[in-house]
Amino acid sequence: MATNSNTYDLSAFWMPFTANRQFKAAPRLLSAAEGMFYQTPDGRKVLDGTAGLWCVNAGHGRASIAKAIEHQVMTLDFAPTFQLGHPIAFDCANRLAQIAPGGAAAGLDRIFFANSGSESVDTALKIALAYQRAIGQGTRTRLIGRERGYHGVGFGGISVGGIVNNRRMFPLLPGVEHLRHTHDLSRNAFSRGLPEHGAELADDLQRLVDLHGAETIAAVIVEPVAGSTGVLLPPRGYLERLRELCTKHGILLIFDEVITGYGRLGTPFAVDYFGVKPDLVTTAKGLTNGTVPMGTVFVNRNIHDALMKGPEAQIELFHGYTYSGHPVACAAALATLDVYQQEQLFTRGAGLSEIWANAIHSLAGLPNVIDVRTIGLVAAIELAPRAGAPGARAYEAFVDCFERGLLIRVTGDVIALSPPLIIEECHMDRIVEILGTALKKLS
Numbered sequence: 001m002a003t004n005s006n007t008y009d010l011s012a013f014w015m016p017f018t019a020n021r022q023f024k025a026a027p028r029l030l031s032a033a034e035g036m037f038y039q040t041p042d043g044r045k046v047l048d049g050t051a052g053l054w055c056v057n058a059g060h061g062r063a064s065i066a067k068a069i070e071h072q073v074m075t076l077d078f079a080p081t082f083q084l085g086h087p088i089a090f091d092c093a094n095r096l097a098q099i100a101p102g103g104a105a106a107g108l109d110r111i112f113f114a115n116s117g118s119e120s121v122d123t124a125l126k127i128a129l130a131y132q133r134a135i136g137q138g139t140r141t142r143l144i145g146r147e148r149g150y151h152g153v154g155f156g157g158i159s160v161g162g163i164v165n166n167r168r169m170f171p172l173l174p175g176v177e178h179l180r181h182t183h184d185l186s187r188n189a190f191s192r193g194l195p196e197h198g199a200e201l202a203d204d205l206q207r208l209v210d211l212h213g214a215e216t217i218a219a220v221i222v223e224p225v226a227g228s229t230g231v232l233l234p235p236r237g238y239l240e241r242l243r244e245l246c247t248k249h250g251i252l253l254i255f256d257e258v259i260t261g262y263g264r265l266g267t268p269f270a271v272d273y274f275g276v277k278p279d280l281v282t283t284a285k286g287l288t289n290g291t292v293p294m295g296t297v298f299v300n301r302n303i304h305d306a307l308m309k310g311p312e313a314q315i316e317l318f319h320g321y322t323y324s325g326h327p328v329a330c331a332a333a334l335a336t337l338d339v340y341q342q343e344q345l346f347t348r349g350a351g352l353s354e355i356w357a358n359a360i361h362s363l364a365g366l367p368n369v370i371d372v373r374t375i376g377l378v379a380a381i382e383l384a385p386r387a388g389a390p391g392a393r394a395y396e397a398f399v400d401c402f403e404r405g406l407l408i409r410v411t412g413d414v415i416a417l418s419p420p421l422i423i424e425e426c427h428m429d430r431i432v433e434i435l436g437t438a439l440k441k442l443s
């Protein structure tokens with residue numbers, strides 16, 4: 001099949017989360033990347049408005065990360081972590097423990113390695129269930145997610161997730177409940193900063209406690225800022241209230257920071273942004289700057305210690321992946337954390353967030369725009385759905401922007417932006433210019 005000046009056979013690759021036939025009829029290919037830009041096979045530059053898929057936080061083509069990966073492959077390409085260990089996995093865990101969400105006070109300094117956000121989520125859910133059982137609360141088997149939550153595609157993740165298309169085709173875990181989502185444009189449209197209204201939606205947890213009994217509930221999982229369903233910001237006070245209710249009822253609180261982790265909000269983690277301390281935090285993506293798949297669960301030390309009981313020869317948690325603590329992923333993570341530290345990328349977004357917000361909010365008056373929301377270096381522009389064709393407007397904007405040299409991400413009728421944290425003002429101007437042009441063209 002011809003694409004631009006190159007020819008590719010696109011038939012064998014069954015593409016994930018893609019309308020395969022539509023894509024293959026008119027493909028968009030990316031063949032190289034550097035800094036803030038992708039390049040297409042015919043040499044066109046495309047400004048990366050999405051850090052790949054929310055993961056390339058330090059920008060593309062970082063030489064020090066590439067070097068660390070190469071060195072590790074040639075030193076120790078793979079070694080198991082089941083009843084064996086290798087130094088770099090311990091180094092990586094110790095380094096992560098030092099920068100853990102919430103600092104030392106939060107106690108999230110025990111690290112379980114996975115290979116993706118989905119695996120991190122399923123790992124966290126299992127740890128929560130195992131912990132409750134270990135402390136004599138074995139009746140606590142119920143898990144609670146939230147409508148419009150995204151927690152990856154494992155059976156655990158889709159069960160607690162709240163995206164109907166990801167759920168309707170598959171059997172789900174029993175005993176899972178959902179809090180209502182917090183997206184309320186009737187009260188919060190065009191908010192600057194966190195939405196003012198909706199903290200009371202956290203009381204949904206009390207409703208579920210009253211309905212089922214706290215003694216049946218193991219954990220609640222939420223994204224502090226929901227990303228994949230369209231950048232939904234927590235109403236002011238919502239996360240604090242959720243924390244209070246979880247503490248009151250002995251329910252573990254899991255923050256899924258797969259997109260908010262590693263500097264996205266202008267703080268190292270969302271935990272640091274909101275000052276709310278969960279019991280477990282899942283991360284992935286930015287951990288290795290997208291170079292090598294890796295996920296982690298940051299676990300509160302008390303949870304970990306509660307499981308380190310019983311005969312010493314007994315495996316404490318029957319869970320893990322062949323590639324948990326993969327040496328190459330650990331090398332990539334350590335080199336990535338060096339870059340974040342050297343260039344102070346965990347906090348760079350804080351200095352730019354006002355400029356970013358001003359730039360993106362300038363799109364507010366354009367046709368069909370029904371909301372603009374930003375936090376840190378994240379933004380969403382929500383469009384009114386076209387009658388009878390929900391999602392069509394945003395998809396058309398996505399295709400048009402790509403042709404004009406800008407990568408945006410769309411979910412339903414929401415356009416989401418999450419550029420690499422190395423972004424400069426000139427890139428923001430370019431994003432607004434291209435996106436504004438595309439929005440003006442939409443019918």
Ligand code: PLP
Pocket residue numbers: 115116117118119121150151152153223227228256257258259284285
């Ligand atoms: N959790 C959240 C909040 C996510 O945004 C994502 C992916 O976008 C995941 C989990 C799943 O991560 P992965 O695609 O690496 O499995």
